[in-house]
Amino acid sequence: MTRALTGRQRWGLALAVLPLLLYAWTGRARLNDLRLYADTVHALLAGGVPNVDFRFEYPPYALLAFVPAGLAGGDAARxxxxxxxxxxxxxxxxxxxLLREEGARRWLPLVLYAxxxxxxxxxYLKRFDLVPAFLVFFALRGLAGGRMVLAGALLSAGVMTKLYPVVVLPAALAWALQRGQGRRFCGGLALGLLPLVPLxxxxxxxxxxxxxxERGLQVESVWASVLWGLHRLGWVAQVQWTQAVAAYELHGAAAEAxxxxxxxVWVAGSLAAAGVAARAVRRLAPGDVAGQARVALLPLLAFVALNPVLSPQYLVWLMGPAALALTRGRWGVPAAVFAAVLLTRLVYTTDTYKVGYAPLHLLVLNARNFLLLWSTVALMWELWRGEQTGSGALAVQ
Incomplete structure (x- = not known):
């Protein structure tokens, strides 16, 4: 359920947004990937054809998300x-x-998210991952509220922006079918894909x-962090820390294996998590946004935690569902997700990222990855146990 914001909550919302406004101003010179986005959209607006005249490594709607800013003209900074x-x-x-959600913890999700x-x-602000995360966030609210056409359109648009929301589709479809609105949901999916026809x-x-x-074993992944630790201990020799096209990766015979x-493992784990989530929707009640978010969080966690390519911005995908899940029900897994997000920033406070993590930062990275793995296993067990035993694991507690 939702409600109008009080005056106090409006002030809270302003305070939650203000730090990012300040960062956007003071950090405006740090372009990072934004320079690549600028070059890409300027090439498109100049008449270039993506993946013919220039390389574009994302689904097509991602490029459309760059167009409004590209129309502002000017250089990469603008x-x-x-x-x-x-x-x-x-x-x-x-x-x-988030502030409009009802629940015993009205402020906690906003505070942790902010x-x-x-x-x-x-x-968060130097990548475009907030765009698909935004689409998934409001798709989950649409599913809980019975707005199946909207939810389907948002999810398909999310898939065509960054692909990863595809792991949420099985549970969303199962929920729509359970409510007798499968056609409306599929109609929404088709509606979101309509721009693909002219594109x-x-x-x-x-x-x-x-x-x-073609991507290799990214150094931040669970697999690479353990392998690099074994290499630092002298137990695995054939490992090299290498700068690849899009990220730093581990190369060598051991890394290739x-x-x-x-x-x-990543594919199997993601499919298993999606299957458990699809079964778990049977226990959800209409209007249960927190339950929808908890169910969606499982396949997203598996997709991120087990991924051999784990970029830092991937954790933005988890923040919205984790915040919604925090509004009601068990708090352990969503809180662990936010702890993992906070630890992620510490991983990038050292120059050894370019040559190979030293022990302290490697320890932080492995702690972050452990939280992601624990959250995945714990949530899968929670949803599976609730489905198998009828113990109401998804019920509000």
């Missing part, structure tokens, strides 16, 4: 300022929605997948 303003609008809308967004502002005639957008097939089977 694009960055305009794009960050776009993200700040999404951030404010998301926090506003803190995590501020601490992770380097990745497919203009550029081969599907070629983005070839870039990701781990990369091969870790992909299978």
């Amino acid at each position: 694009f960055a300022f305009a794009f960050v303003l776009q993200l700040l609008l999404l951030d404010a809308a998301l926090k506003w929605a 803190l995590a967004a501020w601490v992770e502002s380097l990745h 497919s005639a203009l550029w081969p957008w599907w070629r983005f997948a070839s870039f990701h097939v 781990v990369r091969g089977w870790s992909r299978w």
